[in-house]
Amino acid sequence: MSQPTPGAASSSPPTLRDPREYLxxxxxxxxxxxxxxxxxxxxxxxxxxxxPFERLESxxxxxxxxxxxxxxxxxxxxxxxxxxxxxxxxIEGQFQGGGxxxxxxxxxxxxLDLALEDAKRGQPVQVVLLLETGGVxxxxxxxGLEVIAEINSSLIxxxxxxxxxxxxxxxVGCFGGMSISASLCSYLIMTREARLGxxxxxxxxxxxxxxxxxxxxxQLIWGVNGGEQRHATGFADYLAEDDVxxxxxxxxxxxxxxxxxxxxxxQVDDYLKRLAAIDVSHQLESSEIRKLWSKGE
Amino acid sequence: MSNEKTISTRGRIWFETLAxxxxxxxxxxxxxxxxxTTLQKERVRFLAxxxxxxxxxxxxxxxxxGLQEGWNLAKQIRDAIKADENGEKxxxxxxxxxxxxxxxxxxxxxxxxxxxxxATDAYVSARxxxxxxxxxxxxxxxxxxxxxxxxxxxxxxxFNDPGVTVHxxxxxxxxxxxxxxxxxxxxxxxxxxxxxxxxxDYAKLGTLYKLIDGVKVDSPEPEQVEQVRDDLSAAIADAxxxxxxxxxxxxxxxxxxxxxxxxxxxxxxxxxxxSN
Numbered sequence: 001m002s003q004p005t006p007g008a009a010s011s012s013p014p015t016l017r018d019p020r021e022y023l024x025x026x027x028x029x030x031x032x033x034x035x036x037x038x039x040x041x042x043x044x045x046x047x048x049x050x051x052p053f054e055r056l057e058s059x060x061x062x063x064x065x066x067x068x069x070x071x072x073x074x075x076x077x078x079x080x081x082x083x084x085x086x087x088x089x090x091i092e093g094q095f096q097g098g099g100x101x102x103x104x105x106x107x108x109x110x111x112l113d114l115a116l117e118d119a120k121r122g123q124p125v126q127v128v129l130l131l132e133t134g135g136v137x138x139x140x141x142x143x144g145l146e147v148i149a150e151i152n153s154s155l156i157x158x159x160x161x162x163x164x165x166x167x168x169x170x171x172v173g174c175f176g177g178m179s180i181s182a183s184l185c186s187y188l189i190m191t192r193e194a195r196l197g198x199x200x201x202x203x204x205x206x207x208x209x210x211x212x213x214x215x216x217x218x219q220l221i222w223g224v225n226g227g228e229q230r231h232a233t234g235f236a237d238y239l240a241e242d243d244v245x246x247x248x249x250x251x252x253x254x255x256x257x258x259x260x261x262x263x264x265x266x267q268v269d270d271y272l273k274r275l276a277a278i279d280v281s282h283q284l285e286s287s288e289i290r291k292l293w294s295k296g297e
Numbered sequence: 298m299s300n301e302k303t304i305s306t307r308g309r310i311w312f313e314t315l316a317x318x319x320x321x322x323x324x325x326x327x328x329x330x331x332x333x334t335t336l337q338k339e340r341v342r343f344l345a346x347x348x349x350x351x352x353x354x355x356x357x358x359x360x361x362x363g364l365q366e367g368w369n370l371a372k373q374i375r376d377a378i379k380a381d382e383n384g385e386k387x388x389x390x391x392x393x394x395x396x397x398x399x400x401x402x403x404x405x406x407x408x409x410x411x412x413x414x415x416a417t418d419a420y421v422s423a424r425x426x427x428x429x430x431x432x433x434x435x436x437x438x439x440x441x442x443x444x445x446x447x448x449x450x451x452x453x454x455x456f457n458d459p460g461v462t463v464h465x466x467x468x469x470x471x472x473x474x475x476x477x478x479x480x481x482x483x484x485x486x487x488x489x490x491x492x493x494x495x496x497x498d499y500a501k502l503g504t505l506y507k508l509i510d511g512v513k514v515d516s517p518e519p520e521q522v523e524q525v526r527d528d529l530s531a532a533i534a535d536a537x538x539x540x541x542x543x544x545x546x547x548x549x550x551x552x553x554x555x556x557x558x559x560x561x562x563x564x565x566x567x568x569x570x571x572s573n
Contacts, residue, residue: 049569050562059558060489076566102491106562113542113563114570136440138475141465143491143556145440146504146546149448152414153543156421177444183414198410198441199400206470207400208356224405235408264411265418268371275364275407280353284406 025243029170029193033075033092036130036169039244040088040251041079049076050107058101060140069095074104076111081126082252087111090130093172099137100178105147112154112164119161126255127158129166129185134200135176148177155184159263163187165254167247168194168236173225175200184265187254189238189247190227196235197225223286233293235264304348304359307436307460307514308394312345314522315392315433315529323376328352328360329369336388337530339429342377344370345392346446356401362442363399367412370446374419378426386428388533389420393447394436397467413445420449429536431529434496435514438463451536451545452506454528458514461496468494490555503551506532 028036038046050056052070061068073095077088089108091098100108111127118125136144155164166185168174170193174182179198182188190196199207201215201224214220223229231239238250274293278284312330316322320332320343328349333342348360357363374389381387399409424430432447434455443463447453455461465471472479486493490501500508509528512521539545546552547560 050566054565056558056562056565060491063489064485078570102556103558103562106559107566110563110566111570114567136465138465138471139489139492141471141491142463142493142499142502143559145443145448145463145465146502147559149444150543150546152417152444153421153424153449156418157425157542177441179410180413180417180441180444183408183411184418196410197405198398198413199405203470204400204402204405206473207397212356212400213402213405224402233408235411263418265371265414266375268368268375268415268419271411271415272368272372275368278407280403284403286406289406 025241026245027242028244028247029191029242032094033073033090033130033132034077037075037077037088037090040128040248041077041081041086042083045079047078049078056103058103058140060102060143064139066096066139072101072103072107073098074107076107078125081128081248081255084126084255086126086128087115088128088130091133093132096137096139098133098172100133100135100144100148101137101140102143102147105144105151109147109150109154112151112158116154116158116161119158124162126162127164128251129164129181131166131168131174131178131182132170132172133174133176133178134172135178145177148181151181152184155181159184159186159259163255163257163259165189165251167251168196168227169242169247170194170227173197183235184263186260186263187238187257188236189240189250189254190230190236191240191242191247192227193242194227195221195225196227196230201225229286229290232290305394305396305436308345308347308360308392310515311394311433311435312343312347312392314517315390315526316343323373325373326365326369328357328366329373331373336526336533339530339533340385340387342373342387342389343392344373344389344446346370346395354399354401354403356404357399360395361397361399362395362413362445363401363404364407364409364412367409367416367445371412371415371419374416374423378419378423378428381428386426388429388431388536389423390529391420391430391432391447391450393432393434393438393443395439395442395446396437397439398441398445413441416445417449424449424451425541427541429533431532431536433525433529434461434463436460439467440465451539451541452532453504454507454509454532455496455500455505456512456514457496457508457510458512460514462494463496463499464494501551501555503549503553503556504546505551506535
């Protein structure tokens with residue numbers, strides 16, 4: 001890579017940890033979306049927009065026998081992160097697997113557009129995406145697809161003015177069309193409990209056969225999709241412990257770096273060169289890619 | 298491989314028909330066709346993804362959007378942006394016939410999501426820079442394949458033909474995942490517009506600029522081809538006078554009728570954004 005390695009800022013964890021460390025840690029993964037946003041924003045600064053009492057729910061689910069949720073599974077929260085104006089868009093992985101529908105997707109795209117207006121006016125607000133999603137919510141199929149296209153468009157426009165930070169904490173992970181959104185973030189933070197992929201293991205097995213991907217093979221899944229592998233091969237910038245303070249520290253560090261000189265999705269010649277150099281006549285091992293694409297290359 | 302994937306020739310047919318013999322073809326991988334030509338007075342770069350049975354990535358041989366397709370699209374679009382940096386921005390026209398994204402282990406390990414992001418980024422950057430970006434849907438436009446190639450256009454046009462489909466998942470797979478039969482899925486789609494596989498229903502969502510009637514998509518007559526050229530030229534002119542983001546889609550009659558929830562979200566969030 002021609003630019004300074006993004007992952008260098010994250011610390012590599014010691015192999016043996018002091019057991020007391022676990023008692024003081026506060027897991028982000030165990031929290032729901034609203035609690036995650038509350039935990040990451042500075043004490044007392046949390047303000048939710050389009051909250052559950054407004055009952056902006058999906059107009060498409062009830063007709064299909066699915067109980068809608070009053071926030072449609074996406075929290076928009078304003079507040080401060082280390083004193084700086086911020087907005088957190090947190091997807092609720094427990095509702096429809098974090099699937100993006102018309103309302104949840106419109107909330108995200110609209111928030112990104114409002115942040116763009118603010119940035120253009122010289123009053124930038126930091127945007128953090130908490131991504132726990134399987135992608136398009138299949139009950140809203142084409143509208144889910146459309147709002148993800150709108151999210152991606154708005155994200156690209158916004159990140160020219162102010163960095164956008166994505167966090168995949170787990171346990172759902174980030175798949176489908178939203179994996180594209182994750183890759184468009186200026187910086188991406190993952191934990192070891194997080195997974196990232198366009199197609200999940202089950203989908204690949206179903207479409208291309210078990211010899212292509214055995215979705216029961218946990219070692220294979222984590223070796224392909226897991227946060228540690230994604231960080232080691234340069235698709236994520238930070239590997240964070242599942243700890244509120246540690247993840248918040250990564251977010252602050254990421255914003256501190258400003259807008260990247262070249263976003264990952266702009267490094268076209270570099271990635272074309274890398275792809276051309278790889279022999280794909282056989283299935284690849286995670287360790288091979290780590291060796292070839294490890295940071296600093 | 299899935300039984301739903303029959304190899305389609307529509308992308309190549311329409312690329313060759315529209316780019317024509319006078320087009321200047323640009324070097325690329327065999328699955329990404331690129332040609333520069335003119336359409337009326339507009340300079341145009343045509344792009345298409347087509348099946349390549351020799352593709353070195355086995356899961357991307359039937360026209361799926363894979364790693365090479367995403368990154369090469371990005372390259373071709375970015376080259377046009379750079380070449381036109383200080384001049385008139387040419388139109389970029391995507392001919393869309395993509396059965397899906399590539400479902401493979403190699404693809405995931407090597408970051409197909411980033412390849413898709415790179416093409417998305419390039420299309421959006423072209424649009425924001427003032428290039429009219431137009432998509433012509435001639436066949437399938439499914440899921441991540443469509444998000445990567447087609448979905449980011451200022452103006453989307455589609456043939457009104459049973460073989461033209463926009464969807465989040467191929468029908469058989471969607472039935473399995475949502476635990477329904479294909480018949481149940483069809484029934485649902487009659488009342489729930491975004492679930493429908495019919496392009497007339499997709500048009501009701503307000504995302505399409507034009508649904509083109511009366512074209513034999515697999516073997517078009519010369520006068521039909523001329524009609525399509527006129528439609529594309531009109532779309533380019535319309536894009537030049539429109540917004541560079543996707544907000545024009547929300548102004549459409551379809552969106553005003555069938556995306557009411559989207560519009561309410563946008564209106565209320567804007568009101569609450571600055572209040573305390």
